[in-house]
Amino acid sequence: MSLTAVETSTPASESTLRLVGKAEDAVEDYTGSGYRFAPIEEAQVSRAMIRRYFNTMYERVVSDVVIVGAGSAGLSCAYSLASRRPDLKITIIEANVAPGGGAWLGGQLMTAMVIRKPADNFLRELGVPYEDEGNFVVVKHAALFTSTLLSRVLALPNVVLMNATAVEDLITCTDFEGQQRVAGVVTNWTLVALNHDTQSCMDPATITAPVIVTATGHDGPMGAFSAKRLVSMGFTKELGNMRGLDMNRSEPAIVNGTREVIPGLVMAGMELAEHDGANRMGPTFGGMIGSGIKAAHEVLRILDA
Numbered sequence: 001m002s003l004t005a006v007e008t009s010t011p012a013s014e015s016t017l018r019l020v021g022k023a024e025d026a027v028e029d030y031t032g033s034g035y036r037f038a039p040i041e042e043a044q045v046s047r048a049m050i051r052r053y054f055n056t057m058y059e060r061v062v063s064d065v066v067i068v069g070a071g072s073a074g075l076s077c078a079y080s081l082a083s084r085r086p087d088l089k090i091t092i093i094e095a096n097v098a099p100g101g102g103a104w105l106g107g108q109l110m111t112a113m114v115i116r117k118p119a120d121n122f123l124r125e126l127g128v129p130y131e132d133e134g135n136f137v138v139v140k141h142a143a144l145f146t147s148t149l150l151s152r153v154l155a156l157p158n159v160v161l162m163n164a165t166a167v168e169d170l171i172t173c174t175d176f177e178g179q180q181r182v183a184g185v186v187t188n189w190t191l192v193a194l195n196h197d198t199q200s201c202m203d204p205a206t207i208t209a210p211v212i213v214t215a216t217g218h219d220g221p222m223g224a225f226s227a228k229r230l231v232s233m234g235f236t237k238e239l240g241n242m243r244g245l246d247m248n249r250s251e252p253a254i255v256n257g258t259r260e261v262i263p264g265l266v267m268a269g270m271e272l273a274e275h276d277g278a279n280r281m282g283p284t285f286g287g288m289i290g291s292g293i294k295a296a297h298e299v300l301r302i303l304d305a
């Protein structure tokens with residue numbers, strides 16, 4: 001196939017100016033200086049990205065589920081939900097350039113990741129190897145867990161991840177029973193969201209969905225976003241605030257507390273610790289996995305009601 005045929009919407013006057021050669025001219029030869037790439041034009045590269053990005057954005061303006069935050073809780077939710085329900089359009093919004101949240105390291109910049117049983121079931125589902133230490137298992141590098149989970153999530157055709165994009169606000173509406181519910185999210189490029197104080201008003205875009213999962217982590221520059229917004233919107237009286245570290249209390253509290261905190265909004269992961277006043281667990285990740293999976297169950301309960 002000739003390369004000019006790839007970009008069918010490209011006007012001939014632009015696409016054929018410099019492009020000579022075909023994909024078949026590419027040669028993979030590592031023995032000397034004979035390696036040759038198939039030719040390409042700069043415009044093709046830009047169009048390949050831009051068309052996909054904006055088509056996706058256009059299509060996902062109405063989603064079935066939005067997951068805010070691609071940390072261990074948000075990604076576990078995404079995998080659990082999207083793999084079981086390929087019919088759902090699941091859109092993940094991540095403020096950071098790199099998805100994965102705090103799950104690239106185990107703790108104190110050390111690499112091994114500890115996961116308490118029974119959350120090791122999820123590792124087997126994903127195919128992540130581990131060492132069994134009795135009541136818990138250890139993955140040799142947190143990045144092995146996170147990169148595998150990310151690749152499994154992104155390979156699912158019904159999942160879209162928009163990183164470098166921040167949720168700036170929640171959309172609310174009044175349902176048929178006169179009750180206020182969350183009905184979507186307000187988004188902006190993170191670099192814009194971080195500069196609202198230095199520029200004149202830069203309005204956002206929106207994504208509507210019947211269910212939003214918020215998993216933005218504990219308080220920080222961006223963290224606990226929805227929990228804090230629920231307070232300023234008057235849905236939640238005050239934050240419980242995350243308590244000190246207690247592994248045995250915190251992990252079951254987070255998993256069992258994962259729920260629809262207000263209609264249309266399911267809260268998961270460490271954001272819940274800020275909302276409910278639960279303990280932190282430090283570097284044990286079973287609670288995040290369990291919370292993400294429970295959030296997926298909550299979403300299905302809401303959608304199937």
Ligand code: AHZ
Nearest residue numbers: 069071072073095101102167216217222269270280281282
């Ligand atoms: O960038 C954030 C991170 O990747 C993202 N995020 C936060 N606010 C956002 C916003 N819009 C879009 N407004 C936003 N994205 O959310 C992700 C949260 O991931 P995380 O790893 O921080 O949280 P988690 O709840 O998935 O995992 C927590 C892991 C922790 S913290 C902890 C302790 O402190 O004791 N222990 C564990 C296991």
